[in-house]
Amino acid sequence: MEQESKIDYITLILYFILVVFGFMCIYSSSSGDGTFVPNLSTNYGKQVLWIVISLVLGAAMFLIDVRFFEVFSYAIYGLWIGLLILVMFLGREVNGARSWFELGGFRLQPAEFAKFGVALALSRYIGDMDVNMRKLRNQIISGGLISLPFLLIVLQGDAGSGLVFLALVLVLYREGLSGLVLIIGVAVLTLSVLTIAYGGVPVGIAVFLICGVITAFTYTNPAFLRRLVLVFVGAIGLILSVQFFFDNILQAHQQVRIEVMLGLKEDPQGYGYNVNQSMIAIGSGGFSGKGYLKGTQTKGDFVPEQHTDFIFTSVGEEFGWVGTSTVVVVFVLLLLRIVYLAERQKNKFSRVYAYCVLSIMFFHVLINIGMTINLAPVIGIPLPFFSYGGSSMISFSMLLFFLLRLDANRENELDSINY
Template sequence: MANYNNSPAQQRGFFFNVDWLTVLLYLMLCAIGWFNIHSAVYDARHPGFVDFDTNYGKQFIFIMTSIVLGIVILLLDNRFFIAFASVFYVITIVLLIAVLVVGRNVGGNQAWIPIGSFRLQPSEFAKVTTCILLARYLSGTNIRITEWRSMLSAAAIIGLPMLLIMLQPDTGSTLVFCSLIFVLYREGLSPWFLISIGMGILLFVLALLFNQLYLVIGLIAIGVLIVLLFRRHRNVLITVLIGLAISISFIFSVKYIYLHVLKQHQKERIDILLGLTNDLRKKGYNVNQSKIAIGSGKLWGKGYLQGTQTKYSFVPAQSTDFIFCTVGEEWGFAGSAVLLGLYLFLVLRIIVIAERQRSPFSRIYAYGVASVIFFHVIINIGMTIGLVPVIGIPLPFISYGGSSLWSFTMLLFILIKLDSNRMGFLS
């Protein structure tokens, strides 16, 4: 159970303990997003920043309501988030089920619930409630992530929203939940799980690029070398044999997964990424235009409202998933580096906040926030420069959209609230 100490810091009120540096980073990113959305979809007939007939005018409303939402969160009691963790989680699960029935299909994904002129995306809020419930579960008494029962329970908490989101189908939002494995790792999950996932991704790529027989021969050669080096250790021999059996089976299953499990647009994106196809007019158009826009910005960029790739709509989804193209084209390498630096600073700041918590719940939740934001930034920017397949997830605090901005605001400000009472919050 949570309990509090009436420390002098707590008695002064939470405003004295709020991490204002994190709040400042949040406001800076929101402002950068607003200016770049204005530039990305600029309309000379509506030049004002707060013209509500435009996306940048609507984003201004989203930012203002997000700030109000953040203030409301800071006024709540820390125990509120623990007490209602299960309730919030169930609500988002119900919404994820509802979106499959009454949701609106946009771009092939049935992920939005229409509410008047606004569209609510439940998958964005599921990230918040999953982090909260996972933190509550893992901070419970006698919960050890090294035990299979605890591991399976944690996997179920993460896996249920993933399954429902996959049915929409929204692959990008589904994969975001995979980032929570870093939370489990921080709480004691064996590093072999991370290594196994990394090896699985590597083998999948290699099996698409090279002959499967050559890969198997290479794996066997590596296995034999390891056995020779550690031949006195029986456990190593058993581990190598099991690993080889699993790896070889996986290699021969890659083609089947690629041909019969993945959808056509997913295969096309992987083909573009790996250079298996070079159709710049159709399949590779989005990524190619994105790279042209970013590269054309050079060192200092073309200047605000001067991005030709953006202005003439060569770049797709230029105010949402591909908003980084506007940053790269108009602000150049220097502006892009500043934005990446802000994100890096934010993630590192969240980790610092996580490690100074006295409450296991707060620490676990903080790592959840860091994992989700880090994943979004890496994947979003990676897909705009052709390093990862295009999976369609927003850039935190930058991309246009109310659901996205509100969910990231909730993620961050719940952490700020928990941190503001860290001296009195003991559970």
């Protein structure tokens, strides 16, 4: 006997807060002269359409059989992988990346929708009772599911969107992957940043000296020394490969973006222009902002891509710190709510899926807001529910609404389905 479905209203309310606030900011940054033209000639007019489509699709989630997506998860994954390949040949090049299909006046970014497919496939795979993330085989397959879209999107020239998938490591961690992986991840990141910032040689020498000092105190423990040597060799290898990767693989504009982010380069008129303008807009907002529709930077179109990737600058300028911290708090509450929802699922598929949604959204929020305040490199990924754009609005809504659907149905999902 199926129990009555119950939507998690807290999530829904947080969702609506973000959508409405986001729409206000899009209105401000794309027109903001006080008139409202409700048609598709304006960005905010189109955004209304995206919101309506998202809500319709979200409602549809509750009409389709809850098992539909679970059953067809690999098929959906395959479909989007196919589209990701196709877009490389048929896509339209925008900002150096061939990652958009153009249909009529509308553009569709398969990478945005691929998230849903990957989330489904990963949930389906890990959701299998026999899969254990402590097993190497399962780790490799999970990693493969994540890496395939990542590589395809990187090949399109849109490394930023691709990196999102790496956030799914968080799901693997929750499902049993050793925490060491995350620690190594952080160590690798730190060492990479230091290498780019100070060059391979000094960082290598520093690593050597630190290892030497540790050896001096622990040389009586041969087991530890063996590991230390391993760490040392690994570190040196990493430094060399980062140096090689940065100098020879990355394109010039990517190098500059990373250097600007690390504060190694002042480039206020070049690649650093966006970040500089973004910081000015946010920083000039002060405690309580310049007032809605009164942002001088927003009105003057000083921030490039403001209605899409840099929508947060509009919040910062017009609503000040009160506005920005409110947005951050709402996102943190939403993310924590998703963790809570995940943990109350009785079914592994649902839980893993919830963590997939969490990981993807967390990455987007952290990197998007981080890049507007120069804490992260500028990779063109949108702020969920906030940024202008149909692809991201619809895909994030579908991600979230399917989670709500699963959650509403959790009492009926005591076990995974047997296929």
